[in-house]
Amino acid sequence: MFKEYLQKLQDQHLLRRLRTIASSTGPTVRLDGHTVILLSSNNYLGLATHPAVIEAAVEATRQYGAGSGASRLVCGTLTPHEELETALARFKGTDAALTFAAGYLANISAVPALIGKDGLILADRLCHASLIDGCRLSGATFRVYHHRDMNHLEQLLTRRLPGKPTLIVTDGIFSMDGDIAPMRDIALLAERYGAAVYVDDAHGTGILGETGRGTLEHCDVETRIPYHMGTLSKAIGSTGGYLAGSAEFVAYLVNTCRAFTYTTAPTPAAAAAATAALRVIRQEPERRARLWQNRHHLAQGLTSLGFRLAASESPILPVIVGDPDRAMSLAHTLLTLGVYAPAIRPPTVPASTSRIRFTITADHTDEHIDQALAALAQAGRALNMI
Known part of the structure; x- marks a missing residue:
């Protein structure tokens, strides 16, 4: 029963696997022996590492x-x-x-x-x-x-x-x-x-x-x-x-x-x-101010690149891809370019709305965001998404 169910998920590009981060969840993390920019954490104000x-x-x-x-x-x-x-x-x-x-x-x-x-x-x-x-x-x-x-x-x-x-x-x-x-x-x-x-x-x-x-x-x-x-x-x-x-x-x-x-x-x-x-x-109210500055920087960059954003009003910035396989491909390509932001697929989101759910924090620097946007531009063009 378990094997057949897992295979069905695999065939639908919906199988989930755990990944181990070998560091604290800061703006960058250690994953598979590499330092990558983390754009999927809810640690919005960076207080988990304060x-x-x-x-x-x-x-x-x-x-x-x-x-x-x-x-x-x-x-x-x-x-x-x-x-x-x-x-x-x-x-x-x-x-x-x-x-x-x-x-x-x-x-x-x-x-x-x-x-x-x-x-x-x-x-x-x-x-x-x-x-x-x-x-x-x-x-x-x-x-x-x-x-x-x-x-x-x-x-x-x-x-x-x-x-x-x-x-x-x-x-x-x-x-x-x-x-x-x-x-x-x-x-x-x-x-x-x-x-x-x-x-x-x-x-x-x-x-x-x-x-x-x-x-x-x-x-x-x-x-x-x-x-x-x-x-x-x-x-x-x-x-x-x-x-x-x-x-x-x-x-x-x-x-x-x-x-x-x-x-x-x-x-x-x-x-x-x-x-x-x-x-x-x-x-430290400046942390909240920095968070919103970073949110504006990332949102503006994603929009300028031509990605399809959900109607976000927060530091959660979902790029809607649609097909779960294409969302997985985008996440994988981004990771090879040094950005970790896993694909979000059904049943977490409705069918045909698979996405990369980017989240920004107060601890990200302008350099982090610019590097991430450069990776997104490269990945989006390689996959014909922009």
Whole structure:
């Protein structure tokens, strides 16, 4: 069974294999004995390798050990966890926050805790897989609206049964296209029709908004959206997920989220690293400014070369290729030219939209970007893509 399935994937150019990077995930990495420019990391602000973040993780490991020992409700809550949740609540401007071992766990646990089989979930078509899984696990009636299509969302809201509990679910920044959810319009519809809104801001946290608080700050709807979720593994440079909100909301999650109750707590190192990263975000706003400068540089270069870009508004810059085999060929050619950016293929993205999903960070230099664009020009011409 396994062999036949894998062969089928191979024949369709959809087989995935792991590749080992022998270095930290900086702007360049060591891969197969060579130093290459990395253009596929979500380490947007470069905080995974920031000296203060690393030192905080090392010190927490020395003081508290490598593991947390148990789930948070048994004996796994340690001082670094409490310090992180206090820092997150302050950062997000909420009463409280709760952390999880992974953003995926937060979504598949929190959504079912918020709505059950008597409710209705309306989710954007391009929501992250963890959100979709959480929606299905809830047992609620589940409907998908066209991507960022507020007319379709309103149609679904008007068709629901009167008084039916309703939760609108969306990403803040969509991870494969890089565009931003129309949060003001979503908030307006939610208020008009008496629905609640749950936002996964994994890719917006740390990079959007005047102070980096994320998509809700960027769209000026922080006080209008009750359920804020994000991750610690992207711009924050550590690992884990969180939800932020009122003290009652967080207490409710502690008592209802199965992935919180039955999962060992995040490591002390991960929690301390994330707390340190939040301090850096506050103290070094120039990192965010540099990220957006780099994003403009790369986006302008890709467009000038003639590549087909998705409608991105973020440091995620997908070049749409279409055919998975051609996407693999482009990724392979780029790697031979010193740029590592793997092909993204179905089922991660819809059929016929295979792509190279370029991501830029604050730590990339102008020289890195210019070298990458030169490689893209050479690869694109060699493969008749530009």
